[in-house]
Amino acid sequence: NAGVMQNPRHLVRRRGQEARLRCSPMKGHSHVYWYRQLPEEGLKFMVYLQKENIIDESGMPKERFSAEFPKEGPSILRIQQVVRGDSAAYFCASSPQGAEEKLFFGSGTQLSVL
């Protein structure tokens, strides 16, 4: 059973470009969470999604950031018009129905904005 899969592992963008980060949850998991981590810090919650629904986006900036988890395919975290401050590691986690609080994390996408 494959774990949470994220791609790409590393993403380099210039200021003003768009970044798309993908996450495929573990098989059988219907809940997806996105977290952001700066060096030497803990993970900060961004958004919680179920299939086709955003449940909680309280940790996600209102501007430039969006997330989706379509009926088919991976969850996407999209950052438009990236700025240097967006450089960070972005982690996706998934959890199964009935044990939603037990999160399993992917290996993350390291976003570097030049």
Added chain:
Amino acid sequence: GESVGLHLPTLSVQEGDNSIINCAYSNSASDYFIWYKQESGKGPQFIIDIRSNMDKRQGQRVTVLLNKTVKHLSLQIAATQPGDSAVYFCAENIGKAAGNKLTFGGGTRVLVKP
């Protein structure tokens, strides 16, 4: 609760000794706690969890202790090995009403000396 800092606290431990990592959590309503291990360049890896109706739980070489009175969580690692070198995070969950999102502590770096 969440803490932000430039440097992680570090615990240096001799190989074979026991390690104790401490964590203070912020919300008395939190009812579920997880310890994660994060190695450099990787995502957080689930170690052990505990619910608020318990005060101790044991796994393989690890024990988690929960003191709800003082809102304190600890992780004990028996016979620490070089492979235990990593950053350890505690995380608290205040339940379904709050969207099951985990709030991470600031982390402790464990360095195992041979």
